[in-house]
Amino acid sequence: MTLTGLRYFVALAQEKHFGRAAERCFVSQPTLSAGIKRLEDELGLALFERARAGVRLMPSAEPLVLQAQRVLEHAHDFAQMASQQRDPLTGAFRLGAIHTVGPYLFPSLIPRALDAAPDMPVIIEEAYTAQLRERLRRGELDAAIVALPFTEVDVLTLPLYDEHFEVVMNHSDPLASKTSIAKADLNRDDLMLLGEGHCLRDQILSACPGLGERLSANHNRESSSLETLRHMVAGGLGISVLPCSAIGTDRYAPGHLVNKPFAEADMKRTVALAWRASFPRPGAITLMAQLLKALARDLNAEPVDA
Structure with a gap:
């Protein structure tokens, strides 16, 4: 059983016509017909009823269409994830921030990130530190902008600015x-x-x-x-x-x-970027840190040297 065979199956089930299904799959009609026959032989099940008026999906095959679609979707997601590993600046980047940082960073950060990495849309959210910590731990965020100190097992932090x-x-x-x-x-x-x-x-x-x-x-x-x-x-x-x-x-x-x-010099905070040590796209973290540090002076803040 192959993904190609499943694509033929889904296309024919939806089009109900060999010619249209073959055109949709960019193959000849005999190629699609042979692929469907091969799939039926592998399954030991007739998927379609063939007649002069066209083809009709067998009732016993109806549940298989949805399952085949899911398999194809998962295969697409798998390929997309692999692509993101090759290019860390491909695919969405989920970034959280504490409420006292997000409103002042995000409006400038988003367009700069889009210019620097057009294929990496930044999905943002604001939350309390405790919520960001939990979402980071569960993998629901790729990184978070927090104030130090911020300690969490298997989470790395990089100071951005004071x-x-x-x-x-x-x-x-x-x-x-x-x-x-x-x-x-x-x-x-x-x-x-x-x-x-x-x-x-x-x-x-x-x-x-x-x-x-x-x-x-x-x-x-x-x-x-x-x-x-x-x-x-x-x-x-x-x-x-x-x-x-x-x-x-x-x-x-x-x-x-x-x-x-303030008369006292200690009245300040250090803002940092936090991410899981296991996050597989270090290039995305590096870019985000560079963009955030570049914005520091716009906030009347002092970038922290790495």
Whole structure:
């Protein structure tokens, strides 16, 4: 039994005419007829009833058509996978990112990736770190953009860039007159951060011991997105800490939203690319890392040298 024989079988079952089926398979009618006869002999089963009016699929052969289609589809997928092994830049690349990175990287990354690898469409998604970790482990993602530290068995990471945090405030806030902001200045009731589950929140609280208890008493000062936080700050509801890529003061009237750097140098994060050690397309990882590092300066971040 051959794939060619199955193709003849499916074509004849669908066309119900030897001539049309042969034309569809790009062979002569005698060749197709001989192939069908060979398949019937191998199976020990008559697949078609032949008559002057045409051919009719035997009832006993009807379930075999769907199964033959599945076999042909799997064979196609197998060949496609083999092609991807020969050329790592062929076939979809499934890329995840944490919520605080995706919106600021993906719009620039996608067109650049398309230019660099037209046959490798990038399928994107955003999720929490824990969700990305799980999807990466299950093979549902090829790679993920995360913030370090990120440890997982049999997963490799490559630092891409360092990104500083800054404090954003309404122009009328007393901190707006300062040149830089100390961590201690965050110890106030109107500090607004992302909600639990976001690694950015965890990083800020880890760098600023004592803030957690104050935030616990102010759940109304939390948000699920950096964009919402920035709009709340612009509305005079408090201050927040954002990565440089999300500052966006230029989206408001000049001088309305103010951003200030921290006095302490450790208020930053390292963004990295993570992928399974067993991922069979290292060339795709290399290209993605190069593209992401090239975008770092557009985000006011500092690329990490390999």
